[in-house]
Amino acid sequence: MSEAAPITEEANLRLAPGVMLRQDRTRGSWVLMAPERVLVLDEIALEVVRACAQGKASVSEGIDALSQSFDAPRSDITSDVLDLLTDLRNRGFLVS
């Protein structure tokens, strides 16, 4: 079997079983907590996960929201967002 296909705008993503978005108060950061793993999110990754990977909106709707809140043209951010989501999915933090 070949590698999983990249995430597209049509996808609906949620956190994988056992994965949680948590604030790490001691270190002042947000993290994705997963079985025996911790992924520290920077500000941008946090906003992308919040907008696109909580199972509430499609990736496309998430990109719309990010484009608005960061006042950035949709075409400028789309491929970066999809790359980040694909990477997180490939590492087992997200599922569709």
Added chain:
Amino acid sequence: MTVMTGTKPLACGVGGGLEPPLAILAELTHRCPLACPYCSNPLELEAQSRELDTATWKRVLDEAAEMGVLQVHFSGGEPLLRRDIEELITHASGAGLYVNLITSAAALDRARIERLRDAGLHHIQISFQDTEAKEADRIAGFPSGHERKLKAAREVVAAGVALTVNAVIQRSNIDHAEAFIDLALELGAGRIEIANVQYYGWALLNRPALMPTREQLIRMDEKIRARLPSLKGRLVVDYVVPDYYARRPKACMGGWGRRFMNITPSGKVLPCHAAETIPNLAFETVKDRSLAEIWTDGPAFAAYRGTAWMPEPCQGCEFKEVDWGGCRCQALAIAGDASATDPICERSDKHALVAELAERDSTAGQAITYRGYVTRK
């Protein structure tokens, strides 16, 4: 335990530039229905009468969360033998900790899984001794154990709890390493640990019965690496290679006293589960001082933390803050000195001895000694 960072370093700490640990391993009991010959518990198991009580464990969990620990691993022995396990999970989860349970699954039915889940458990890890029942039961010394584990694993996934398959690899099952991946996929696990046995404690005692040959290892490694790309996004793979045939040491525990604390059933706080094999290290218990105090300046943690303790050639080595000097217990077990360069490293003057030991043991054909309580003479 793996930590990955985006753009931000993990900063802050408990003082003096020292970061708090990310995880604690809470060994609730050394009692276990299985008798695996590579058990990570010490040869001298702690008796039930010495186990910490519920109130003390709760305090320890609070102290851990307070100092910045993110995950707790309830382990043993078999942690489900503790009658207060649900209560401890509820407490840990309530304190904000991510809760892992590492179990033999010998007595884990659907109702129990749901109680554990509802108590706040996030993840269950079940060890498998082989992919074939007869051989798995022989290694575990527990008839019908494999069948029970399979049933429990399916129930874990059905109950919506994240499952890790822990495949413990040694000579008799190394040719089934790929079959373990198929098993994990079939069970619906999100993660697999392909964990080649690390030779401490019971495993060191049984090394001649467990050590794979170099040829077996090469064959397994090629097969696993060929499978990895297709598993992206389907199964998280933690692949622990056996270091006896390696040229560079592992960053054991992510570095001594950098990431991790191990608490024994009686409350001793250790930098790693095998640390008690090192003579002349003084271990404090959770009854002596708080976890944060023990972490910050406890003598056992200070002994090999950082790089100041390192001898040459480690001191001048460009990798000293990559592997943090490798493994102290291994330096003791093979080189006879816990402060020596890890002999796994090709820069150690004892390095040739490691391959020699591995090759000798891999064809030794010794009967296994099962884990168990022994009366000291």
